[in-house]
Amino acid sequence: MDLMLSEEQELIRSNVREFALKSIEPVAAKIDQESRHPFELFEKLAELGMMGISYPTQYGGGGTDFLTTMVVTEELARSCASTGFLHGYSYGLVGHPILTFGNEEQKRKWMPGLAAGKMVGSFALTEPGAGTDVSAATTTAVKNGDEYVLNGTKTFITNALIADVFVVFAYTDRSAGAKGMSSFLIPKGTPGLNASQHFDKLGVRGSLTSEVVFKDCAVPAECMLGKEGDGFRIAMSALDVGRIGIAAMSTGITQGCLDESIEYSKQRVQFKKPIASQQAIQWFIANMATDVDAARFLYMNAAFLKDKGKPFSVAASKAKLFCSECAARHTTKAVQIQGGYGFVKGSKVERFYRDVKLAEIGEGTSEAQRMIIAGSVLR
Ligand SMILES: Cc1cc2nc3c(=O)[nH]c(=O)nc-3n(C[C@H](O)[C@H](O)[C@H](O)COP(=O)(O)OP(=O)(O)OC[C@H]3O[C@@H](n4cnc5c(N)ncnc54)[C@H](O)[C@@H]3O)c2cc1C
Helix, strand or coil, X not given: CCCCCCHHHHHHHHHHHHHHHHHHHHHHHHHHHHCCCCHHHHHHHHHCCCCCCCCCHHHCCCCCCHHHHHHHHHHHHHHCHHHHHHHHHHHHHHHHHHHHHCCHHHHHHHHHHHHCCCCCEEXXXXXXXXXXXXXXXXXXEEEECCEEEEEEEEEEEECCCCCCEEEEEEECCXXXXXXXXXXXXXXXXXXXXXXXXXXXXXXXXXXXEEEEEEEEEEEEHHHEECCCCCHHHHHHHHHHHHHHHHHHHHHHHHHHHHHHHHHHHHHCEECCEEHHHCHHHHHHHXXXXXXXXXXXXXXXXXXXXXXXXXXXXXXXXHHHHHHHHHHHHHHHHHHHHHHHHHHCCCCHHHHHHHHHHXXXXXXXXXXXXXXXXHHHHCC
16 A cells, blocks of 8 residues: 555645635634534635545546545644534535435536535434434335335434535335335425524534434435435445544544644743653653554555545544544643643634544444444454
């Protein structure tokens, strides 16, 4: 595996870094404080071609490999975890399932808008009684002539309040177990689809998270993504890709903590010298610098396998598990390095400390990743 980024990828990384320093850093704390979707940042990212950079050119994308999208996600999260999360989510949980399982008409309908950043997508799988145990879902889609009628409740759904299209999962045949789950692409405004006010969250507050209720929501049969019974497979495929996004986002958080820790420890003077001269602080920073390399290699490896068309599901779980837990460890240390100043609102490391928790929960908890990894090695 070639772990060097190409010149083009390095250029994209540095352009995104420049954008993040100029446009994201000044507003990230406010986005967190106000818990609002950063529309203005996504408009600019779309202008830079960063929303659809890896989508095929025939659907308005930039035609790069998937790894390039992950590098962008990492750089965005280095300044604002919410922005990084939403960038990775958009590719993994919305663009990827449409591109992989959609028919030509569906791709033409949704992909150009997503690639241009003019449309927002949402992935509605989790339910109040079905989190880790996806198959416990109770939302149903009953065939009625040329339509399916959906009933059920989804929860913790990112972007639901602002989405143009929902990738929704519902049982078309409960008796068939996971093989009876199907997936639908449902446009916003469809009667019977209602998203409620967003949850007030601990972190990643720039992403809006809501409950979505389907009440006698009738959709034409053409809205089905894939075939009847493909839903579980589509959900797992999307989550495999989404997990690499969470790993890249987590790596951005760890890198952001490292940046902050280096800068702060060099300028903070105690006992008449910078705290960076103390071995205790140096060890925190050395561990961060080592782990961020390891994290980056793991998410890049998973993205590389996906780009090469090789199986990447277990690699994605390993990357998500390591990168998220590693980021969580280092956000604690980054706050420690800044002492009381790191504990107060408005401090970047305080924000990262809260944001990182999502990475250990969303798109499959750390325990779920361990189940997948253990299953792969104990066969
Ligand atoms: C901010 C945010 C955004 C989200 N966005 C979306 C979205 O857009 N779309 C969507 O569909 N979902 C979304 N989710 C939901 C997310 O995927 C779930 O929260 C996650 O899968 C865990 O499900 P749960 O919260 O129901 O926890 P549970 O499944 O109830 O788990 C609770 C605890 O039990 C553990 N546990 C469960 N089963 C086992 C087991 N067999 N062995 C060991 N431990 C176990 C878990 O690891 C966890 O620690 C989002 C969640 C959050 C917090």
